[in-house]
Amino acid sequence: MKSNLEKNTEELSVTGECLADFLQLSSQKGVPFKFRAKGDSMAPFIKDQAVITIIPYLDADPDIGDIAAFIHPQFNTVYVHRIIRKKNGHYLFKGDNNLSDDEFIDRSSITGFVRQIHVFSRICIRHRSRWNKIIAWLSKTGLLYLFLKYARQLKKSIITIS
Amino acid sequence: MTTNIDINKCYSISDDVIARNIEDEIIIVPLTTGIGDLDDDLYTLNETGKAVWDLLDGSSTLKQIVDKLGEEFNATNETIKNEVIGLCQELLDKKLIIEIKS
Numbered sequence: 393m394k395s396n397l398e399k400n401t402e403e404l405s406v407t408g409e410c411l412a413d414f415l416q417l418s419s420q421k422g423v424p425f426k427f428r429a430k431g432d433s434m435a436p437f438i439k440d441q442a443v444i445t446i447i448p449y450l451d452a453d454p455d456i457g458d459i460a461a462f463i464h465p466q467f468n469t470v471y472v473h474r475i476i477r478k479k480n481g482h483y484l485f486k487g488d489n490n491l492s493d494d495e496f497i498d499r500s501s502i503t504g505f506v507r508q509i510h511v512f513s514r515i516c517i518r519h520r521s522r523w524n525k526i527i528a529w530l531s532k533t534g535l536l537y538l539f540l541k542y543a544r545q546l547k548k549s550i551i552t553i554s
Numbered sequence: 555m556t557t558n559i560d561i562n563k564c565y566s567i568s569d570d571v572i573a574r575n576i577e578d579e580i581i582i583v584p585l586t587t588g589i590g591d592l593d594d595d596l597y598t599l600n601e602t603g604k605a606v607w608d609l610l611d612g613s614s615t616l617k618q619i620v621d622k623l624g625e626e627f628n629a630t631n632e633t634i635k636n637e638v639i640g641l642c643q644e645l646l647d648k649k650l651i652i653e654i655k656s
Binding site for chain 1: 594597600
């Protein structure tokens with residue numbers, strides 16, 4: 393019989409459900425929670441494996457433009473996407489790098505927001521900055537997706553030429 | 555100043571901790587620094603440690619926990635007692651558990 397308490401020194405990969413549990417628990421305690429993002433749905437603002445911190449909303453209300461974490465009611469996994477619309481206590485999310493919207497999410501499933509994002513490792517866009525609302529509008533209209541798509545193609549062409 | 559574990563006292567899991575079972579282990583994320591950090595600051599307990607952790611409900615003394623584990627594990631009472639005291643001292647030092655004042 394040997395009990396071991398070990399400090400984890402390697403990167404720990406947890407399931408989406410486990411992350412959702414931890415995020416919800418820390419949000420209930422009003423404590424920010426830090427973890428690594430997975431996927432490119434929010435690129436270039438949040439890239440795969442970027443470390444993000446979710447600040448609990450507590451009693452504050454989410455708003456259009458916020459990059460917020462929600463727990464999908466069906467799959468019980470965490471998504472960190474941008475709010476592009478709100479209606480009757482429900483919020484429509486969309487990944488900045490996605491063509492289609494997510495679905496309307498109830499306020500109770502939204503745990504917290506990302507305090508700031510960095511663009512080109514230099515430009516910092518803070519929570520509730522007007523730029524977030526502009527990006528939300530561009531995302532809602534589909535213009536952001538087109539812009540990012542052509543920007544990536546242009547970047548590829550420049551790299552090929554040079 | 556380090557507080558020493560007392561086998562006749564009750565201990566419970568701190569409110570500044572979130573923990574979850576994953577397979578046969580427990581993942582513990584302390585919130586004592588004011589932020590939960592899944593990327594850096596977490597602990598794991600093996601199956602034996604989990605058995606102790608699950609009994610730290612604040613109402614059983616460590617002596618009662620030792621007796622209960624004696625029914626579950628094939629080890630001498632002295633061995634179990636040393637394991638429980640050793641683990642709980644570590645947990646207390648890291649502020650993952652708290653002493654219940656009677």
